[in-house]
Amino acid sequence: MQNNWFTKQFWAATVERAIKTFAQSMAALLTTSAVGLFEIDWLNFLSISAVATIASVLTSVVSGSMTGGETSVTRAELIATPAVVTALKETDENKTDEKVPETAEPESEVETTVTV
Numbered sequence: 001m002q003n004n005w006f007t008k009q010f011w012a013a014t015v016e017r018a019i020k021t022f023a024q025s026m027a028a029l030l031t032t033s034a035v036g037l038f039e040i041d042w043l044n045f046l047s048i049s050a051v052a053t054i055a056s057v058l059t060s061v062v063s064g065s066m067t068g069g070e071t072s073v074t075r076a077e078l079i080a081t082p083a084v085v086t087a088l089k090e091t092d093e094n095k096t097d098e099k100v101p102e103t104a105e106p107e108s109e110v111e112t113t114v115t116v
Contacts, residue, residue, distance in 0.1 A: 010060075010064060013060070014057060014060040014061070017056050017057075017060060018053045018056045018057050018060075019053075021052050021053050021055075021056035022049050022050070022052065022053040024052075025048060025049040025052040025053075026045060026046075026049045029045045029048060029049070030045070
């Protein structure tokens, strides 16, 4: 299994995920706290979000070791390598080449009666 931890794509995906995790955890803390904006313990909120961000980075690194360099264990999130981009383009081209069959006349409406 090839280890791609040192690729630009891996770290770009990892950093993007870490930033999203930080923002989501800050949003969750801000919306669930019942205090005013000036009463918030910002140091505590930043500390909690930093721990969540570190966990996100560690998750990506562990996933990378299990999958050979992808940031997602389930491979639901693909890193856009040249091979992936080419495969996606080919898939899109094949979809546009398919012709949609013309349908016959629309089916007649069927009346339904409900008795109560």
